[in-house]
Amino acid sequence: xxxxxxxxxxxxxxxxxxxxxxxxxxxxxxxxxxxxxxxxxxxxxxxxxxxxxxxxxxxxxxxxxxxxxxxxxxxxxxxxxxxxxxxxxxxxxxxxxxxxxxxxxxxxxxxxxxxxxxxxxxxxxxxxxxxxxxxxxxxxxxxxxxxxxxxxxxxxxxxxxxxxxxxxxxxxxxxxxxxxxxxxxxxxxxxxxxxxxxxxxxxxxxxxxxxxxxxxxxxxxxxxxxxxxxxxxxxxxxxxxxxxxxxxxxxxxxxxxxxxxxxxxxxxxxxxxxxxxxxxxxxxxxxxxxxxxxxxxxxxxxxxxxxxxxxxxxxxxxxxxx
Amino acid sequence: xxxxxxxxxxxxxxxxxxxxxxxxxxxxxxxxxxxxxxxxxxxxxxxxxxxxxxxxxxxxxxxxxxxxxxxxxxxxxxxxxxxxxxxxxxxxxxxxxxxxxxxxxxxxxxxxxxxxxxxxxxxxxxxxxxxxxxxxxxxxxxxxxxxxxxxxxxxxxxxxxxxxxxxxxxxxxxxxxxxxxxxxxxxxxxxxxxxxxxxxxxxxxxxxxxxxxxxxxxxxxxxxxxxxxxxxxxxxxxxxxxxxxxxxxxxxxxxxxxxxxxxxxxxxxxxxxxxxxxxxxxxxxxxxxxxxxxxxxxxxxxxxxxxxxxxxxxxxxxxxxx
Numbered sequence: 001x002x003x004x005x006x007x008x009x010x011x012x013x014x015x016x017x018x019x020x021x022x023x024x025x026x027x028x029x030x031x032x033x034x035x036x037x038x039x040x041x042x043x044x045x046x047x048x049x050x051x052x053x054x055x056x057x058x059x060x061x062x063x064x065x066x067x068x069x070x071x072x073x074x075x076x077x078x079x080x081x082x083x084x085x086x087x088x089x090x091x092x093x094x095x096x097x098x099x100x101x102x103x104x105x106x107x108x109x110x111x112x113x114x115x116x117x118x119x120x121x122x123x124x125x126x127x128x129x130x131x132x133x134x135x136x137x138x139x140x141x142x143x144x145x146x147x148x149x150x151x152x153x154x155x156x157x158x159x160x161x162x163x164x165x166x167x168x169x170x171x172x173x174x175x176x177x178x179x180x181x182x183x184x185x186x187x188x189x190x191x192x193x194x195x196x197x198x199x200x201x202x203x204x205x206x207x208x209x210x211x212x213x214x215x216x217x218x219x220x221x222x223x224x225x226x227x228x229x230x231x232x233x234x235x236x237x238x239x240x241x242x243x244x245x246x247x248x249x250x251x252x253x254x255x256x257x258x259x260x261x262x263x264x265x266x267x268x269x270x271x272x273x274x275x276x277x278x279x280x281x282x283x284x285x286x287x288x289x290x291x292x293x294x295x296x297x298x299x300x301x302x303x304x305x306x307x308x309x310x311x312x313x314x315x316x317x318x319x320x321x322x
Numbered sequence: 323x324x325x326x327x328x329x330x331x332x333x334x335x336x337x338x339x340x341x342x343x344x345x346x347x348x349x350x351x352x353x354x355x356x357x358x359x360x361x362x363x364x365x366x367x368x369x370x371x372x373x374x375x376x377x378x379x380x381x382x383x384x385x386x387x388x389x390x391x392x393x394x395x396x397x398x399x400x401x402x403x404x405x406x407x408x409x410x411x412x413x414x415x416x417x418x419x420x421x422x423x424x425x426x427x428x429x430x431x432x433x434x435x436x437x438x439x440x441x442x443x444x445x446x447x448x449x450x451x452x453x454x455x456x457x458x459x460x461x462x463x464x465x466x467x468x469x470x471x472x473x474x475x476x477x478x479x480x481x482x483x484x485x486x487x488x489x490x491x492x493x494x495x496x497x498x499x500x501x502x503x504x505x506x507x508x509x510x511x512x513x514x515x516x517x518x519x520x521x522x523x524x525x526x527x528x529x530x531x532x533x534x535x536x537x538x539x540x541x542x543x544x545x546x547x548x549x550x551x552x553x554x555x556x557x558x559x560x561x562x563x564x565x566x567x568x569x570x571x572x573x574x575x576x577x578x579x580x581x582x583x584x585x586x587x588x589x590x591x592x593x594x595x596x597x598x599x600x601x602x603x604x605x606x607x608x609x610x611x612x613x614x615x616x617x618x619x620x621x622x623x624x625x626x627x628x629x630x631x632x633x634x635x636x637x638x639x640x641x642x643x644x
Contacts, residue, residue, distance in 0.1 A: 112624060172622035173621045175574070175621075204620055234575050235574050235576075236574070238571050299528075302432065304485065
């Protein structure tokens with residue numbers, strides 16, 4: 001891989017460069033030319049409220065007084081107009097040595113299995129280069145990506161940072177790693193691009209509602225493309241797609257149901273049982289590990305009336321390597 | 323990989339070894355000991371009605387007078403009792419040089435996008451070793467698997483071969499390639515295992531309702547496991563997970579919606595548009611190619627109210643390799 005270009009511009013994560021809603025009324029904090037490389041310092045999803053010493057009490061406090069994902073930006077791209085496409089070349093990610101995974105009290109209804117987890121949970125990871133240390137000898141390969149990145153919507157008002165939209169936002173696409181390019185449909189003049197909520201790793205699905213949440217510095221190139229016509233985010237990627245390489249052992253549980261959400265829940269319930277019974281993790285540890293590393297795949301969506309979703313666990317993360 | 327063991331027993335695909343429903347009343351055509359290796363000759367999903375000369379008229383005829391997937395078996399495993407687990411070690415697959423992908427008339431409601439494809443479609447593939455030739459220089463890596471394999475259900479009666487169930491059946495899990503082991507919960511004495519509906523390749527989702535459908539010969543070991551407790555199929559696999567290796571280029575379209583099925587439809591609609599507009603395929607060719615090679619992934623299922631499903635196209639299949 002070629003070296004990361006020297007950024008043309010930098011944005012620190014100080015208050016004046018951070019916002020916690022999507023809105024086309026946020027004034028740009030930086031204006032760049034198409035093709036410029038920008039270094040974004042990003043806060044973590046909790047806005048620093050869960051750090052390397054986080055406890056479940058901190059999660060309860062976070063649940064009681066939330067706040068949107070802190071996003072660094074917005075950056076205006078000179079000449080961007082509605083109908084254009086903003087290409088975001090993701091070039092580099094630097095973490096700061098720790099990350100946090102957590103889930104909220106079940107009564108709030110967040111995550112795939114709130115009814116199975118009434119109490120909140122938290123897990124602190126030590127990040128060392130491209131390895132995340134979970135504890136118990138479990139080591140997870142890291143390949144960081146931004147959970148939340150997008151441009152401002154045309155719809156006026158302040159919009160929550162939680163749901164993703166056609167202009168991007170909280171996509172949580174774990175394949176947007178260094179080397180990937182995300183295409184976003186521009187809806188307002190300048191585009192108004194922002195980014196944050198970085199994850200050291202995440203399973204497809206992000207089932208407990210968090211990946212390995214971590215403050216990071218992201219380097220990205222912003223380019224306008226006018227010959228492309230898209231309705232929603234599209235992307236190119238060349239990165240690894242899983243924590244396992246072809247040939248590595250994987251254990252999978254299935255969900256067979258007439259609804260994809262129910263099938264997803266069944267597959268993850270069974271993977272949590274597998275991790276608890278066969279690998280000795282607590283159920284809370286298993287839920288967090290599923291969110292960080294287990295991939296949900298749609299196996300088939302056409303054999304009516306039953307669809308199949310499976311949960312894939314890379315077994316190379318365990319100390320015995322199998 | 324070690325050599326495939328010499329089978330202990332063989333089952334040809336003659337009428338007396340083939341059934342087209344799931345039922346615990348089907349007499350076993352073979353009884354084996356736990357650990358025996360069996361070679362199964364399998365017919366294709368259409369029971370030979372679509373061959374290397376298939377046309378859309380043949381698909382219309384198939385739609386008018388269907389019939390279940392022809393399955394080879396059932397095989398009784400001596401000593402198997404309800405509550406046991408049958409482990410199926412998949413060892414080897416041999417195709418016969420051709421495969422067929424097709425989709426039914428939209429009015430029948432099959433497939434992910436029936437409303438977008440009122441007319442049926444068919445595509446014949448030439449299979450050469452581990453490569454499937456689509457035409458237009460497009461070459462797809464093959465890694466065969468059985469679409470439909472399982473044990474007999476405890477529920478009496480004749481059951482359709484189309485929907486998968488907790489005892490397996492039409493799982494269409496493309497990761498059950500040579501080297502994988504499928505675990506199935508036994509519900510009746512002897513287990514009564516059957517297999518068929520082999521695919522040379524398939525994308526996660528199988529969106530048009532078929533993979534590369536092909537007659538094949540499958541070699542598998544049948545083993546009882548009594549220390550395992552499962553509610554639904556589980557599996558171990560070490561095979562490749564996609565038609566692309568880590569580092570290969572991939573293009574992806576996204577669906578962002580408050581329902582996983584709607585998100586899946588949007589992602590595939592956009593991938594069909596991409597293949598048509600950027601790669602010059604007809605929309606019918608694009609639908610078939612999506613079903614054979616494009617993977618649907620659940621990116622996130624927790625950022626309420628909007629979930630994200632993306633469709634991943636391996637670009638190495640095109641003649642220019644990118």
